Amino acid sequence: MAATMQDVARLAGVSVKTVSNVVNGYPHIRPATRDRVLAAIEELGYQLNLTARNLRTGRTGIIGLAVPELSLPYFAELADSVIDAAEECGLTVLIEQHGGRREREIEVLTGARRHLTDGLIYSPLGLGPGDEHLLDVGYPLVLLGERIFHGPVDHVTMANVDAAAAATRHLLALGRRRIAVVGVHPGEVVGSAALRLAGYRAALEEAGIAPDPALEGEAGLWHRATGAAAMARLLDDGAAPDAVFGMNDALALGAMHELQVRGLRVPEDVAVIGFDAIDEGRYSNPTLTTVDPGREVIAETAVRLLHERTSGAGAGEPQLVVAAYRIDVGGSTDPSRRTASPEPGETTTPASDDVEVPAPR
Amino acid sequence: MAATMQDVARLAGVSVKTVSNVVNGYPHIRPATRDRVLAAIEELGYQLNLTARNLRTGRTGIIGLAVPELSLPYFAELADSVIDAAEECGLTVLIEQHGGRREREIEVLTGARRHLTDGLIYSPLGLGPGDEHLLDVGYPLVLLGERIFHGPVDHVTMANVDAAAAATRHLLALGRRRIAVVGVHPGEVVGSAALRLAGYRAALEEAGIAPDPALEGEAGLWHRATGAAAMARLLDDGAAPDAVFGMNDALALGAMHELQVRGLRVPEDVAVIGFDAIDEGRYSNPTLTTVDPGREVIAETAVRLLHERTSGAGAGEPQLVVAAYRIDVGGSTDPSRRTASPEPGETTTPASDDVEVPAPR
DNA sequence: CTGCTCTTCTACAACGATGTAGAGTCGTCG
DNA sequence: CGACGACTCTACATCGTTGTAGAAGAGCAG
Numbered sequence: 001m002a003a004t005m006q007d008v009a010r011l012a013g014v015s016v017k018t019v020s021n022v023v024n025g026y027p028h029i030r031p032a033t034r035d036r037v038l039a040a041i042e043e044l045g046y047q048l049n050l051t052a053r054n055l056r057t058g059r060t061g062i063i064g065l066a067v068p069e070l071s072l073p074y075f076a077e078l079a080d081s082v083i084d085a086a087e088e089c090g091l092t093v094l095i096e097q098h099g100g101r102r103e104r105e106i107e108v109l110t111g112a113r114r115h116l117t118d119g120l121i122y123s124p125l126g127l128g129p130g131d132e133h134l135l136d137v138g139y140p141l142v143l144l145g146e147r148i149f150h151g152p153v154d155h156v157t158m159a160n161v162d163a164a165a166a167a168t169r170h171l172l173a174l175g176r177r178r179i180a181v182v183g184v185h186p187g188e189v190v191g192s193a194a195l196r197l198a199g200y201r202a203a204l205e206e207a208g209i210a211p212d213p214a215l216e217g218e219a220g221l222w223h224r225a226t227g228a229a230a231m232a233r234l235l236d237d238g239a240a241p242d243a244v245f246g247m248n249d250a251l252a253l254g255a256m257h258e259l260q261v262r263g264l265r266v267p268e269d270v271a272v273i274g275f276d277a278i279d280e281g282r283y284s285n286p287t288l289t290t291v292d293p294g295r296e297v298i299a300e301t302a303v304r305l306l307h308e309r310t311s312g313a314g315a316g317e318p319q320l321v322v323a324a325y326r327i328d329v330g331g332s333t334d335p336s337r338r339t340a341s342p343e344p345g346e347t348t349t350p351a352s353d354d355v356e357v358p359a360p361r
Numbered sequence: 362m363a364a365t366m367q368d369v370a371r372l373a374g375v376s377v378k379t380v381s382n383v384v385n386g387y388p389h390i391r392p393a394t395r396d397r398v399l400a401a402i403e404e405l406g407y408q409l410n411l412t413a414r415n416l417r418t419g420r421t422g423i424i425g426l427a428v429p430e431l432s433l434p435y436f437a438e439l440a441d442s443v444i445d446a447a448e449e450c451g452l453t454v455l456i457e458q459h460g461g462r463r464e465r466e467i468e469v470l471t472g473a474r475r476h477l478t479d480g481l482i483y484s485p486l487g488l489g490p491g492d493e494h495l496l497d498v499g500y501p502l503v504l505l506g507e508r509i510f511h512g513p514v515d516h517v518t519m520a521n522v523d524a525a526a527a528a529t530r531h532l533l534a535l536g537r538r539r540i541a542v543v544g545v546h547p548g549e550v551v552g553s554a555a556l557r558l559a560g561y562r563a564a565l566e567e568a569g570i571a572p573d574p575a576l577e578g579e580a581g582l583w584h585r586a587t588g589a590a591a592m593a594r595l596l597d598d599g600a601a602p603d604a605v606f607g608m609n610d611a612l613a614l615g616a617m618h619e620l621q622v623r624g625l626r627v628p629e630d631v632a633v634i635g636f637d638a639i640d641e642g643r644y645s646n647p648t649l650t651t652v653d654p655g656r657e658v659i660a661e662t663a664v665r666l667l668h669e670r671t672s673g674a675g676a677g678e679p680q681l682v683v684a685a686y687r688i689d690v691g692g693s694t695d696p697s698r699r700t701a702s703p704e705p706g707e708t709t710t711p712a713s714d715d716v717e718v719p720a721p722r
Numbered sequence: 723c724t725g726c727t728c729t730t731c732t733a734c735a736a737c738g739a740t741g742t743a744g745a746g747t748c749g750t751c752g
Numbered sequence: 753c754g755a756c757g758a759c760t761c762t763a764c765a766t767c768g769t770t771g772t773a774g775a776a777g778a779g780c781a782g
Contacts, residue, residue: 002499004738015762020740028759050476051415052738055767060412062477069441071640076437080430083458092474094423095456097444113453115411116423138363224644257644261700279432283585283618285646339622365768376732381770389729413768416737 003044012040023048062092063306064120066108068100072222072250073278074295075123078144081299082121089307100221102126109137118310121302128190140309142302146195154309156302156321158293160192163325164199165206167245167273167291170327172207174271176243179204182217182230182255183247196247196275214239219251227254228261235262242270243333249274249281249290256284256332272332277342286331286338294323364405373401384409423453424667425481427469429461433583433611434639435656436484439505442660443482450668461582463487470498479671482663489551501670503663507556515670517663517682519654521553524686525560526567528606528634528652531688533568535632537604540565543578543591543616544608557608557636575600580612588615589622596623603631604694610635610642610651617645617693633693638703647692647699655684 005023009016014037021029022037040046054060065082067075083093094117098104105124114120119140127134135141135153142154171179181200185193201211214237217230227246231254234241244259246252252274259270266272266286274281274290281288301321330342337343366384370377375398382390383398401407415421426443428436444454455478459465466485475481480501488495496502496514503515532540542561546554562572575598578591588607592615595602605620607613613635620631627633627647635642635651642649662682691703698704 006738016738017740017763018761021761024740028761030760033760047476048473049416049738050473051412051421052767053740054412055410055416055769056738056740058767070431070444071438071441073434073437073641076434076440077432079437079456080432080458083431083456092455092477094453095440095444097441112409112411115408116453224640228644253641253644257646257700260646279585280434280614280641283589283614285618285621339618367768377768378733378770379731382731385770389731391730394730410768413737414770416739416767417769417771419737 002049003046004049005046007044008037008040008046011044012036059118059310060116061090062094062117063303063310064094064096064108064113064117064122066096066098066105066120066122066124068123068125068221069097070095073280074248074250074276077278078123078295078299081296082303085300085303089303091303091307098124098126100125106134109134114139119306121306125191128188140306142306142309144298144302146190146192152318154305154319154321156298156305156323158298158323158325160195161199161202163275163291163293164196164245164247165203166199166325166327167275168200168203169207170289170329170333171243171245171271171273172203172209174243174267174333176271177209178212178215178239178241179209179243179245180215180217180231180234180239180241181245181247182227182234183219183222183251184216185220186218193247200245212239215241217255219247222248222251224250224254224257227251228258229254231255231258235259244270244272246272246274249276249278249288252288252290252332253280253284256288267331267333267335273327274332277328281330282341284332286335287340287342289330289333289342290328292326292328292344294325297323363410364407365410366407368405369398369401369407372405373397420479420671421477422451423455423478424664424671425455425457425469425474425478425483427457427459427466427481427483427485429484429486429582430458431456434641435609435611435637438639439484439656439660442657443664446661446664450664452664452668459485459487461486467495470495475500480667482667486552489549501667503667503670505659505663507551507553513679515666515680515682517659517666517684519659519684519686521556522560522563524636524652524654525557525606525608526564527560527686527688528636529561529564530568531650531690531694532604532606532632532634533564533570535604535628535694537632538570539573539576539600539602540570540604540606541576541578541592541595541600541602542606542608543588543595544580544583544612545577546581547579554608561606573600576602578616580608583609583612585611585615585618588612589619590615592616592619596620605631605633607633607635610637610639610649613649613651613693614641614645617649628692628694628696635693638689642691643702645693647696648701648703650691650694650703651689653687653689653705655686658684 005016005019008019019037022034063086065079070076079095086093096108098108105126121142123144144156146157146160183193184197188194204211217234219226219230227250244255246255252272256266256272259266264270274288277290277292281290305319326344328342328344331338366377366380369380380398383395424447426440431437440456447454457469459469466487482503484505503517505517507518507521544554545558549555565572578595580587580591588611605616607616613633617627617633620627625631635649638651638653642651666680687705689703689705692699
């Protein structure tokens, strides 16, 4: 049986509360007393029982992170960054996978585990307009991904439409005209898929090209496998693209694989661009041109916002943070860089730093 | 303020304990009473406070999972599988990253977070012989990776030596004679790196080839970047290999990238084999031949063992479970499969199923 | 009718920490 | 010298749940 404060108090000849005060760094304690308590703690190998403290204080020091799946590289890297950022603030991270399934996403918001966490960093896929009320939860919440909702909730996001348009423009600048897109969620009107599709279409129209439904490849979950499958369908249907925009890197890498299976050369026959800047794309063959959404900044900002809310400081307006993005040019769009690491090749927007404005209602 | 059992009890006109009994499915309750309680719960939107239950029962329903880093694809996929397996048992998973740094690995074993978890699935890198005493912790522990220690602890592992030998033999069977290995930890005598190196050397000697230190590439952390760097060093030093065994897939993919940077053809000039069977290798160019260690089986077994121990059932002998492995042949060793998905191409050992024996002392 | 078991429910004391209120002790200042 | 504040420490209640012990009533055998 582990030692409790009772045991320490008895051994040190003080009250339990004094032990508590020592442990919590309360300043007004005589050095001699403190030493006795510390010695007793040492001798008994005492460790604070976090569960008891949690019950008493009503806070746990744990924050939740809800993502679709950890096997998606972007979310694995994001989780890594979030855990590190949380560690800095003395917070523990509890990861939940919802698989992009709507009912699981809702369950995550209201489930019993919310009693174990002080707040939640939430990256939904299946929620949409009309779901704002679901976000009216009784605890601090930070939303990742596009600002789907206009509810009173902090958002950390990026300029999905702009970035997708920039990616598409990058392909247009290479002279490509039949640009396919992979990862479309038909019927979606908000959410990353819809916004990136909007950016893609806008860039095409800007260049005087009418979007062609035959070039828009559907993929529910943004995996390598679904990217390959979507690419296969497009090719089988005779879409004959000369470029592909993958809505994330996994899709782009899956699509690139399928192109190579068919004997098409990347980038000579078909150029490929992705989105997320996962490490994998720096080692693929060819290396992957991609949109770098600033994952680390996003993770750190989300943790910071949540930390501010949970530590009482934050009763202010809901914040909207838009991270800067950048295009990293690799071999999948530039044959001269076939094996070279993708390098920042285009502008960063907004301006030089992150935009941070109160969220509109 | 959230409703408590007090509130529910008052509204239903029963005692708190009766509410508790209803919530916990105690059978001897009159249906009428149960209904009143359930109605009150519904009306108040009552949710059980897990923290309080945890304090009272001394168990939390949370298990820890300690891995080096989530950004390593193998561990991300492992975490995914562990979370799913834990969900099946009604358990929650708390992930900790130790980065393979020895002091963090030790901290994880004894840190304050252990009060939040009922047990730990532990995948260490930095511990070695002489550290057995560190594993004598007061809670259920399941070790992943090679059975480094002979302490009284459950292990879920695989035949690292055999599997590495099989991988090396696969390269030898292709007629390769200058086989490099990437991922060596000099000085290590137990642990995956040492064991896989032993298997590699054994297979070479079996084929009458003397291991050549110039072909053994060091890499502390098993990342793509370190794999590429190790490969670059070997090539710069004139090692001129005709094959490479990456101690994990990330290393192999990094090495393969570096080979391609240098204009060497994979597999014609240099064949490459990895270890872990991560999804990424099914989409690389060429696809990656690899050793499939049975990640899902490992995850499920580890969770099952831990669950048995934490739910009281397990006071028995420490278990040693050795998962079966398999070689999946892809394009990085077989030019005719350049873009084909790696397919089970060699035998599975042991026999047909997992070996499960009590751990020797 | 008594005594027994079974069902249904309640009161109370824990689990291990922290917040509150207040009791001593001391030094200092008017 | 008395009052006051600052320091140091203690006793006790409390967070929300569950384990224990036992009370009250029903049903049944002898």
